[in-house]
Each structure stands twice: as structure tokens, then as C-alpha cells.
Amino acid sequence: MPTNAATAAAKLSTAPMMDWTDRHCRFIHRQLSRQTLLYTEMVTAPALVRGGALHLLAHDPAEHPVALQLGGSDPKELAKAARLGEAAGYPEINLNCGCPSDRVQSGTFGAVLMRDPALVADCVAAMRAAVDAEITVKCRIGVDDQNPNVVLPEFLARIVAAGCERVTIHARKAWLKGLSPKENRDVPPLDYPLVMQMKEYFPNLHISINGGITSLDQAEQLLEAGLDGVMIGRAAYHQPADILCTADRRIFGSGPDTSAEDAVRTMLPYIEAHLRAGGRLHQITRHMLGLFAGRPGARGWRRTLSEGATKPGAGPELVHAALLQVTALASDAKAV
Template sequence: MSDLSIKKGFHDAHRLSVAPMMDWTDRHCRFFHRLMTRRAMLYTEMVTAPAILHGPRDRLLAYHAAEHPVALQLGGSDPLELAKAVQLAQPYGYDEINLNVGCPSDRVQSGCFGAILMERPQLVAECVAAMQGETDQPVTVKCRIGVDDHEPETMLPQFLEIVAGAGVTHFIIHARKAWLKGLSPKENREIPPLDYPLVLRMKQHFPELTICINGGIDSLDLARDLLGQGLDGVMIGRAAYHDPASVLLGADALWGDAPSQTALEVAAAMRPYIAAHLEAGGRLHQITRHMLGLFHGRPGARAWRRVLSEGASRDGAGLEVYNAALAQLGPGAVVT
């Protein structure tokens, strides 16, 4: 495959992506999401560079081959540590390495990475340059439009220019400020106002860059609208988790493809994956917790969630609990 076709495929995947979400987008969640969309780019939870260097590497980095295209999101601020983490991640074959410059949590701030790095764009440039030296895969950056009292109209273009100068051509911009003082991580996802026009202006100002937008996008209709305004990609977060069928089952239409499966077919396709996980000593809840919203809005959805929420975490819970949950959706829902 030529470099041009690799680059084209990489950018095409980002027409729609599912955001990295801590405690949510683990390997089981990504496998589940992949059954609903062949095309969208999936992201891991953020993994810190020190964790890869010193922690259980295989548990942190291994994933199912079916998840491709899949990106690894790293957290860190030490160029040498990040470079080593990328080197150690290379054998796992991720399609992209992403640097987190957007997370506002206290833990991230105390480690001097995440959104606080927007105040230090030159350090971010040094980090991504070091990371690029250890991989042929694209190194991308996910950031906010600004932090605290800094003016986004000034801060964001300066940040993009400096980091792009280090060779990054792809940015995912969460269209909210991060308030590092006074707001919790949850509040930082909801309270700072969205500024989509600013992100659109960044695409106009930097036409050579791939600019994707994140934040508050809750439907494919809104995703289509933003793509139609000239952005290169749309990243959807919580909506893809809480109501995955409405967002992901039709997602491949953004590439001109027809939906591949129904929600019930996805549930049936998950059964062998769940069985293999249980046989390997895993727990049912580790997978089904990501599936509670699969039937959102349809008859039986509440009972489906209740049966799984109450039964899947019990010791020894197996496919009988899964089947009982499916049975709440009506005759014919349980297909073995």
C-alpha cells in the first residue's frame, strides 16, 4: 500500500470517531462499537506513558484485531517517557497515536499533562516530535480551545501553529474551554459554552491541517452538518456510549455504506465474544456494562438494562443472564 493510500485511509476513518473516555472505551466497549460501524475510528481510554513503562503492558495495550481502525491515546508531558511508550506500543499495531492535551482532571493536572499543557505548546511540540521518532503511524493531538482566563481566539491558533511546526497535521479540538480551577471534570464537559464557529475558523485559517471537532455532538445529523461546513471529522463521545445504536448503526452512511446490522443482530453477534470472555475467567459485567444503552428508546429497554444491571455483576453470572435480558425485548429477541 502506498503512503498516499495509507494517509487517505487514515483521514477517511476520521469522518466519524468515538472519543476516548476514561473507564468506558476499554477493549470490550470498542469491540461492541465495532460491530455497529466498520468505518469509524475508535480510541482507547487514555493510558499514561509511565503506566506503559512500568505497568502491566499487555493488559493496558492488547486488543482484538477486529477493532481496527483503532487509536491509542497517551497521557504525559515528558518527551523521553512518551517516546519510550510509543516504542513499547509499536508491536501492538495501533493505527494512530494520540496525545491528550484536553483532559482537565485534578490527577492529570498534578502530573502536568492533559489540558494544562495548552499553556506550554512548545513542550507539546517537543513531546510529539519525540513520539514521531518512534513510529511511522500518525501522531495526533486532542486539545481544548483554551484554558482558564486565556482567550481562545488567541491561544488556540498559537497552539496549533507551534505544534503543527513539529510535524503534527491532525488535531481533534474539543470546542470548549477547560477551567482547571473551580470546575470538576464532569462540569468541564457541560458548563463551558461550546464554540463550534471558532473550530470552523481554525480550519479556514489552517486549511492544510486535518481538523476534527468534539464536544456536545449527539446525533449523526449534527455530525453531517459539521462535516458539510468544511470540517474534516467529527468525534462523538457520551452519545455514542449511552445510545450507541442511534449514533453508530447508521454511521457508515457517512462513507456511503449501508448499515451492516440491527441492534438485535449486534446483540447476537456479541454472544460468542461474551462466551469466550467467560471461558477465559472474565466476568459478564465487564462486557455488558457497555451495552446497557443498546436498545435505548425501544420497548423493553428499561427491563433489558435492569436485568443486566442487577444480574451481570453477580458471581457466576453467565449467558443465561444475557438471554434473560434479551427476553425482555419480546419474542424472537433471544437467538442462540
């Protein structure tokens, strides 16, 4: 897939989320939207280059358009990791400059890199020189006591000069001390106007906004306001059908709407193949619990999967039974 296809898909994307957006989650999301850009969990450059953990790059071709997010701060190591990512089939390599967790900080990457835009620029330049894949960055508006109005323009200017043509900005500061990663997703106030201002400052830079976006209505408003893309995180995970089932039509202007029911049915061959390969059902179904969020039968769907998927021998028949919790109620409602 050419890199410009990833840029086109970036009009709507799902956020990279540790322990959530693994290959099974991405495959499920792809059944709901054919065009939304999906991101991997963050994969650290040391794990690939020093640890040889190439299994972290595994993905199904059906996941495309899909991008790899890397964590790291050593330009040479990131360049090597980018080569491995490109060889694995990823058309976009994204550098994480936004994660505030202690574990990430100890590795001197993630949000702490907002303090060193020159180093980030070196990383981007090294990755650009190493691969043909598009190199992108995901960042915060600043960290700790930094003034975002000063820090963010300088940061963007540096990475643009290094060859970055697309960035996703989480419109919150990250507090590296005093707030947990969870609190860093909610407590620091959102500053959408600042991100909008960056689009005025850098009109040729493709800017996606992230943070606090919970519906396609919000996404459409932000796109209409002049931003190039919208990235949705937790809402896309916990209520994936609400975000993704109409995204192709509403955001991209083409493609039919999908349904959670059809997505479950198309997942069954994938589930069977996973089980034949020695996998466990819950490795997939844990990402499916929110498919019917807010609908009659959602509680029964979640309970059936949560209680049964970890049991030895659990298979597709359990997913069928869980789906009946929803479809039976829908049939009863039509009959009334």
C-alpha cells in the same frame, strides 16, 4: 492497517473516555459500525514505560480502525510509549491535551498542556521521530483565563510545525480550578465558530470537532460546513445504536445499516470466550446497557443485565433473557 486508513476513519470517531472505552466497549461498538474510528481510554506513558503495564495496550484485531491515546508530558517517555503502542498494533497514537481532571493535572499532562505549546510540540516531534504510526493531538480551545482566539492558533501552529497532521478540538475551554471534570464537559460554552475558523487558518490540517454533538444529523451538518471529522463521546456511549448503526452508510457512504439486536447476537461468542478466560459477564454487559435506549423494552433490558450480570455464574443465557425483553415487545407490536 496503513495510517491513511485511520485518517479516513476519522470522519467519524468515538471519543476516548476513561473507565468507558475499554476493549470490551470498543468491541461492542465495532459490531455497530465497521468504519468509525475508535479510541482507547487514555493510557499514561509512565504506566507503560516505568510501570510495564503493557496489558493496557491489549485489544482485539477486530477493533480496527482503533487508535491509542497517550497521556504524558515528557518527550522521551512519550516516544518510548509510542514505540510500545506501535508494536502492539496501533496505527495512530493520540496525545491527550484536553483532560482537566486533578489526577491528570498532577501528572502535568492533559489540558494543562494548553499552557505550554512549545512542550507539546517537542512531544509531538519526539513521537514522530520514534514511530511510523500517525501522531495526532486532542486538545481544548484553551484553559482558564486564556483567550482562545489567541491561544488556539498558536497551539495549532506549533504542533503542525512539529509534524502533527490531524487534530481533534473539544470546542470548550477547560477550567482547571473550580469545575469538576463532569462540569468541564458541560459548563464552559461551546465555540464551534472558532473551530471552523481554525480550518480556514490551517486548510491542510485535518480537524475533527468534539463537544456537545448528540446525533448523526449534527455530525453531518458539521462535516458539510467544512470540517474533516466529528468525534462523539457520551452520546455514542449511552445511545450507541442511534449514533453507530447507520454511520457507515450516512457518514462514510458505504456499508449496510446494522441493528442492536444483531450486535447482541454477534457478541455472544466474544462473551463466551471472555468467561472461559476467567472474566466476569458484567465487565462486558456494563457497556451494553444503552444499546436499546429509547426503544420499547429498554428498561427490561437494562434491569435484567444490571441485576443479573454481577451474580456468580452469570453467562450468555442472561443476555438472551435480556434480549427477549426487547424482541418480545417488538413482535407484539408487529402483531397488533
